[in-house]
Amino acid sequence: MKSSTYRCCITMRQMSLSSSLIAFWPSSVSMTIFSISHLDICNRRAFAFDCKVKKVAQYTITYFDIRGRTEAMMFLLADQGCEWKDVYYSYQDWQDGKVEFKKTTLFGQLPMFADGDFTMFQSNAILRYLGRKHDLYGKNNKEAALIDMANDGAEDVREKFYKCLYVEWETGKEKYLENLPNELKPFERLLSQNSSGFLVGSTISFADYNLLDVIQNLQAVAPDCLNSFPHLKAFQEKMESRPKLKVFLQSDKHKAPMLPPF
């Protein structure tokens, strides 16, 4: 995050310089003062100071250093032009009981999301929170319900995929891949019924970011899985060519999907 240098002047009656600044300074901006001079302007106490101002990420995502349940929220944040801080724990240390922080988490699991002082768990609840906050939850109650429906559907696909990948890959992969078109059909249907190219309504929603993440994960084990789904293919192209999302997808922050053997 870039910092900028400013020369400022404030006048005050009683308070010190620091307490005057603290009174109105937003927590998402950090300021370092590196020179102060006292002035007297029209019989009022004043300070002139030079300072460096830096925007601090308002959001923090705490997770393991893997592609998993945080990529969709990162797609959303990157595409909406938001910055965030990443905090990573080693998955092995977590499993071995070496991470004290685990005891403080609500469900003993990650991801954890923070918006300033506000913290929460559960990846889909986080997506919904961001959906509400960034106006990515449809235009009315019915659109919001359909977005929930699509997102729950994407969650079902994700769950089955993770189960196959992590629990029964060697024994279950053939059956899983054979059935994969049936998992994707509902999304092809939704997209074919909506001329915007998004899952619901005329604008992007948090469910679109989630579906994109699910598709990319599936393609790591089944590269041609969208071949018979033109609307899903067009959806992926549309999503991946959004300028800010494209920059994120080409960055080091974007992680490759997990692949067996682990």
Ligand SMILES: N[C@@H](CCC(=O)N[C@@H](CS)C(=O)NCC(=O)O)C(=O)O
């Ligand atoms: N329903 C939760 C599931 C979270 C979850 O399964 N987290 C896994 C990593 S993806 C985890 O923390 N595993 C470590 C553990 O269970 O101790 C969500 O969507 O956030």
